[in-house]
Amino acid sequence: LPPPDIVYSQIYCHGELLHQVQMAKLYQDDKQFVDMPLSSAPDQVLQRFGELAAAHNHSIPQQQLQAFIQEHFQSVGQELQSWTPEDWKDSPRFLQKISDPKLRAWGEQLHQLWKKLGKKVKPEVLSHPEQFSLIYSAHPFIVPGGRFLEFYYWDSYCVMEGLLLSEMPGTVKGMLQNFLDLVRIYGHVPNGARVYYLQRSQPPLLTLMMDSYLTHTDDTAFLRDNIGTLALELDFWTENRTISVSLGGKSYVLNHYAVPYGGPRPESYSKDAKLADTLPEGDREALWAELKAGAESGWDFSSRWLVGGPDPTLLSSIRTSKSVPVDLNAFLCQAEELMSNFYSRLGNDIQATKYRDLRQQRMAAMRAILWDEEKGAWFDYDLEKGKKKLEFYPSNLTPLWSGCFSDLDAVDKALKYLE
Structure with a gap:
């Protein structure tokens, strides 16, 4: 996989194209745009955008901007396909232990969700990673659902605990391998499997995920193969x-938690930009870095982090990195x-x-x-x-x-x- 600083980051992570689209509020949810795959190479898209921006004095009308996106981007989710876990079974033991019929029926409904939330990345993401914000994963995985079509770091710990209860260790092993691959490539587990999440991580539970898997499988060979990668992930927290x-x-x-990068979060760009407008210009980059640190904490957002500024009830008073x-x-x-x-x-x-x-x-x-x-x-x-x-x-x-x-x-x- 390519490093995160190549040309497509100017589409999904920062730059004028991202700014104009998100500030135009073409979509109710800022995440929608940054999850759209490209229809062509990013350098071509950026060149066409540059020409369009120049023709409109860098203030493109909404209609033309919408037409540009329809021409150069695909709809969200095109790079994923549904996947039914191979180790899913009708009646895992935990269901048989539930005596209350209503609770058992509810448990059965939850167990069925694994088939609805299973996803697999299409091979074109591997062959043309520059056209996607989704980071390629070699193994299928379970997603949170709703607007979240990618997997997330600490959410996946809870997912894996449920999968192990459903007697699905094979699915868990594949998800673990995806996380370990991310550490080998990027040196840490990002917030989620999108390029715009690479600047930040989430609560470090990878070692605990491995422990849960080992408790259910006793797969010492898998541990031996990956112990160095687990150490590498902890080194990220020690060094950064x-x-x-x-x-x-x-x-x-x-x-x-501390993210040493400014700029609005791409998936919440317009909200972050609007919030920054309430502050002096010199304080805005620091605000954006603190918002990203808040997202890294997994508590996005909580009054735990609102400790600065004249009014600690405002999100603009966030100081995540100033807390231990x-x-x-x-x-x-x-x-x-x-x-x-x-x-x-x-x-x-x-x-x-x-x-x-x-x-x-x-x-x-x-x-x-x-x-x-x-x-x-x-x-x-x-x-x-x-x-x-x-x-x-x-x-x-x-x-x-x-x-x-x-x-x-x-x-x-x-x-x-x-x-």
Whole structure:
């Protein structure tokens, strides 16, 4: 696959064509345009657009713009075909265990959805990737549905848990292979399988996905083949998403969501541009980067990130990168424990010790920076104000779910916090 900075990014990721189409509001949903495949090579499309823009002094009337799109773009979804998972079966065991007839009927309806949500990428995306915003995947996958015809990173963890309950490990393995391929090509798992998502990731659950798959299949050979790629994905977070926090004369390294790229999100371009109009011009690129970081968090959007500006109730006050999130660090702490277990399973004690030590360092940092002894819970840390944010969010208790605490009393304290 080509790197993301080639010519077609000037159509799907940034540039005048994207700006004019999205700001003209030709579609109710900005995502519709950036999901349309091209009918011809991107350099030809850009050349024709340049000629059209020049002829109209770079302000193309809506009718001509619509005609241009109809000539040079295809309708959404042309690059995908429906796919029925080969390992789907009529009556998985979990359905037989449900005694309530109404609940069982509901479970059966959910189980049927795998056949409706299965997708396979057509071969032309592999042969002509420059004509699509969809990133080619060698293996079929399950999509969220609705306007989302591509797979997403952390959504897919929940999808895989459901697939494993439906006794469909083959489908899960294929989806895992798609994610691992993305890491090998791009160095990380993007937010979703579109070129315009490549600048940002999502909560790092790939290691946990592998663990769930292994629990159901005991496929050690698959782990051995891909352990290096799992390590590469965690390296992305270490190299690109770490922050040093000083407290009590000590420095602690933790992770945060941060996307060092401005510009409106292509799939929400007009909304982001309109929001930026409320700010001074010099603050707009920073706003767009924070919106992308909010999307990377998976909480797009939440009051968790609205901590800046004169009015913290406005989305323009978003400061995602200025928070050290409890859940992100709990996910990474869990991943480090799993990596240690994986390497032990493969007989590599040196790497197992490395990840065990990383987990211990992170737990110490989380206790020092995020844990509040009086409240009995963990809290996001505000980097600008230098203090914890004590509002309640379910994410405050993620370390309990991920097993990332050393004080056994933390469970009782957290239960009291919930009361």
